[in-house]
Amino acid sequence: xxxxxxxxxxxxxxxxxxxxxxxxxxxxxxxxxxxxxxxxxxxxxxxxxxxxxxxxxxxxxxxxxxxxxxxxxxxxxxxxxxxxxxxxxxxxxxxxxxxxxxxxxxxxxxxxxxxxxxxxxxxxxxxxxxxxxxxxxxxxxxxxxxxxxxxxxxxxxxxxxxxxxxxxxxxxxxxxxxxxxxxxxxxxxxxxxxxxxxxxxxxxxxxxxxxxxxxxxxxxxxxxxxxxxxxxxxxxxxxxxxxxxxxxxxxxxxxxxxxxxxxxxxxxxxxxxxxxxxxxxxx
Numbered sequence: 001x002x003x004x005x006x007x008x009x010x011x012x013x014x015x016x017x018x019x020x021x022x023x024x025x026x027x028x029x030x031x032x033x034x035x036x037x038x039x040x041x042x043x044x045x046x047x048x049x050x051x052x053x054x055x056x057x058x059x060x061x062x063x064x065x066x067x068x069x070x071x072x073x074x075x076x077x078x079x080x081x082x083x084x085x086x087x088x089x090x091x092x093x094x095x096x097x098x099x100x101x102x103x104x105x106x107x108x109x110x111x112x113x114x115x116x117x118x119x120x121x122x123x124x125x126x127x128x129x130x131x132x133x134x135x136x137x138x139x140x141x142x143x144x145x146x147x148x149x150x151x152x153x154x155x156x157x158x159x160x161x162x163x164x165x166x167x168x169x170x171x172x173x174x175x176x177x178x179x180x181x182x183x184x185x186x187x188x189x190x191x192x193x194x195x196x197x198x199x200x201x202x203x204x205x206x207x208x209x210x211x212x213x214x215x216x217x218x219x220x221x222x223x224x225x226x227x228x229x230x231x232x233x234x235x236x237x238x239x240x241x242x243x244x245x246x247x248x249x250x251x252x253x254x255x256x257x258x259x260x261x262x263x264x265x266x267x268x269x270x271x272x273x274x275x276x277x278x279x280x281x282x283x
Contacts, residue, residue, distance in 0.1 A: 001031040011047045012037035012071060019056035019088075026059035026091060033067045042114075043080035044071030044103060052085030057122065060091040064239075068100045069217070076114030076147075077103035077137060085119040092125035093117060095132055097239045099219055102136040109174070110147035111137030111165055117150055124153035130237045131159045133219050134172075135211070143171035145190070152180040158235035161209045161227060162190040187232040203232060 005012040012034045017024050027048055034045040041047075045068040050058040061081055068078045078100045083090045093115060105111045112134040115127060127150060138144045144165030148155055155175060162172040172190040175181055187203035210225040212218040221227050231238075 003032045005032060005034045006036050008037045010037070011039045011041075011043045011045070011073070013046045014043070015046075015048045017048075017050040017058060018053070019051075019058065020053045021056050023057045024050065024052070024059050024091075027061045028064075029062070029066055030064045031066065033069075035067070035069045035071065037071045039071075039073040042073055042082065043076045044073035044078065045069075045100075046079045047076070048079075048081045048083075050081075050083040050085075050090070052088040052090070052119075052122070054086060055088050056085065057088035058083055058085060058091045058125075060094070060125065062094045062096070063098055064094070064096045066098045068098060068103065070102045072104040072106055074107035075105050075110055077105040077111045077139070078113055078134075080110065080114040081116060083117040085122045087121045088119070089122040090117045090119050090125050093127045094237055095129045096237050097130075098132045100132060100134045100137070101214075101217070101219065104137065105139035105141075105144075107140055109139045109141040109143060109167070111139040111144040111167070112146055112162075114147045115149065117153065119151075124151065126154040126156065128156045128237050129158070129160060130156070130235050131231065131239060132161075134160065134162045135164045135219065136214060138166040140167070142167040142169045143174040145172035146174070148175035148181075150175065150179065150181050153182070155181055155183040156236050157183070157185045157188055159186075159231040159238065160188045160190075161221075162188060163209050164191070164214070186235065187230060189227050189230075203230070205230065 015027050037044050048061050052058050071077055100112045103111050134145050144167035145162045165172050182199045185198040185201040189205050189209050205226055207226045209227045210222040212220045
């Protein structure tokens with residue numbers, strides 16, 4: 001928590017979990033700034049991989065209140081999760097209250113986030129994405145914003161701004177509904193979708209969120225924004241505070257955080273010299 005992970009040649013935060021029996025521990029990333037990292041593989045900012053062989057099951061993965069900005073990789077420029085299991089289960093995945101901006105997938109898809117989770121015969125953990133801002137990212141293959149490659153699970157997408165991402169087709173959000181995914185999308189702002197036939201939905205808008213100054217990293221929304229007071233108070237995992245830790249007075253979609261934190265301002269700072277990549281291997 002409260003770390004700055006920046007300018008690494010390789011993934012900024014790399015987590016690899018392997019388990020052959022029982023339940024592996026979970027992964028929690030909270031309150032970090034992860035920026036300007038470059039990988040020639042998967043996950044520029046964050047890579048979380050998990051393999052449950054035999055009857056092994058994977059624990060939950062949670063990313064909350066992180067700034068993940070200006071990273072690049074072949075796929076999953078900002079964040080990628082790659083969870084697989086044989087007869088065991090894959091844990092829940094939760095992304096809550098994050099700013100994921102200006103990331104690049106230089107070869108395939110998921111400029112902002114790329115969420116992959118599959119089990120051959122076990123139970124798939126549900127995926128919840130609530131109150132994130134995913135913007136200004138790009139991919140060579142659609143989508144530029146959020147890509148979900150899931151099977152036989154539930155996807156909940158609530159109270160997010162997924163806007164201004166680029167790819168060959170103007171797509172902010174993608175999931176494959178033909179693989180048994182039950183997808184609920186409520187009170188989001190996104191520009192365009194491909195193969196995203198919600199199982200249930202409501203309150204979604206498709207309008208410029210009017211950021212204060214996205215070019216300088218200020219992703220607060222202006223008073224005239226259509227996202228103001230447009231979120232759903234009963235959304236799953238909805239936080240009780242805004243991105244700056246203040247109690248929320250209105251249920252809005254903005255993350256109310258100006259991205260101007262520097263390495264010198266953080267109590268813990270890592271760069272190339274420290275060879276950061278936070279490698280965690282659980283067996």
